[in-house]
Amino acid sequence: MKKLLLIFLSSFLILQTVRGFDYHDKELESEESLSKLYERWRSHHSVPRSLHEREKRFNVFRHNVMHVHKTNKKNKPYKLKLNKFADLTVHEFKNAYTGSNIKHHRMLQGLKRGSKRFMYENSTRVPSSVDWREKGAVTEVKNQGQCGSCWAFSTVAAVEGINKIKTNKLVSLSEQELVDCDTYQNEGCNGGLMEIAFEFIKKNGGITTEDNYPYEGIDGKCDASKDNGEVVTIDGHENVPENDEDALLKAVANQPVSVAIDAGSSNFQFYSEGVFTGYCGTELNHGVAVVGYGSDSKGRKYWIVRNSWGPEWGEGGYIKLERGIDDSEGRCGIAMEASYPVKLSSSNPYAPEDDDVKDEL
Ligand SMILES: *[C@@H]1O[C@H](CO)[C@@H](O)[C@H](O)[C@H]1NC(C)=O
Numbered sequence: 001m002k003k004l005l006l007i008f009l010s011s012f013l014i015l016q017t018v019r020g021f022d023y024h025d026k027e028l029e030s031e032e033s034l035s036k037l038y039e040r041w042r043s044h045h046s047v048p049r050s051l052h053e054r055e056k057r058f059n060v061f062r063h064n065v066m067h068v069h070k071t072n073k074k075n076k077p078y079k080l081k082l083n084k085f086a087d088l089t090v091h092e093f094k095n096a097y098t099g100s101n102i103k104h105h106r107m108l109q110g111l112k113r114g115s116k117r118f119m120y121e122n123s124t125r126v127p128s129s130v131d132w133r134e135k136g137a138v139t140e141v142k143n144q145g146q147c148g149s150c151w152a153f154s155t156v157a158a159v160e161g162i163n164k165i166k167t168n169k170l171v172s173l174s175e176q177e178l179v180d181c182d183t184y185q186n187e188g189c190n191g192g193l194m195e196i197a198f199e200f201i202k203k204n205g206g207i208t209t210e211d212n213y214p215y216e217g218i219d220g221k222c223d224a225s226k227d228n229g230e231v232v233t234i235d236g237h238e239n240v241p242e243n244d245e246d247a248l249l250k251a252v253a254n255q256p257v258s259v260a261i262d263a264g265s266s267n268f269q270f271y272s273e274g275v276f277t278g279y280c281g282t283e284l285n286h287g288v289a290v291v292g293y294g295s296d297s298k299g300r301k302y303w304i305v306r307n308s309w310g311p312e313w314g315e316g317g318y319i320k321l322e323r324g325i326d327d328s329e330g331r332c333g334i335a336m337e338a339s340y341p342v343k344l345s346s347s348n349p350y351a352p353e354d355d356d357v358k359d360e361l
Pocket of ligand 1: 120
């Protein structure tokens, strides 16, 4: 009875909708209510914290709650939520979840590889919106855990995409194989570059399945027995011309594309939904995949970006990043380091118009 009444009452109160974990304005009023809110958040996200750590974590949580609350009160095209990162400082969050150090690795590796060719240069098939998820070319959102292997997830998402487009088979592929075996220039949980990973897959004779070589989220020894079961091959990779969102558009219209972004801001940390127009730098630190683009009812253009922080973050694991801004590097630097795998086949090298085009291997 009491429960029913509560449900009844709460439907009349204006809840802060932060999908998954909601809070009420009242809960922010006192130290005591905030403390209760923290406990409620911890049990919702099953975040274990030692007693010793609790005070520090609670201080961070309180700061983050106020940030989320204030931001959501402003009339921004995106909303934040108290997700599983809510008691981490932005510094801790960056270190733990955006550790691909793309910029650092790019500096170590020097200029981009690959041919200078951009196969979609003259592509005219650029629909007003594209969503590769709807075409069945995107696997379920994955979770990298506390390992800077975003580069492997970004690489794999693009390979899974082109493989589906060319063979009509969607196969979930192994990030762990890249983490363990692509170690000559890439550095597993310490980061890497997608470009190098594409070349590794080509030289290696392919990449095996997620099932065969499952993700562990730690640097491991390359398991040669699993490494043998290569199933999906590529023929190389190409880069999207730098700082050119129009070129990126042509590429994404044809296949999912690996990109690097700067994900190290608190608004990115707590992103919930909508078109993200928030602050980002261009210190590329995170590898993700663009799996489409579109625009909302107000005409705001966005990229559909697949992240690897599990489905609880953002819109089911995705973020809509503002597209087509004056800044030539793109929002969060999305146009700076875009590349995609090349997979040849006997037919038209461009992506099929429909799902039912099958290529013979
Ligand atoms: C695009 O068209 C130009 C001019 O015809 C040509 O030189 C170039 O090779 C084409 N690019 C590709 C990737 O086919």
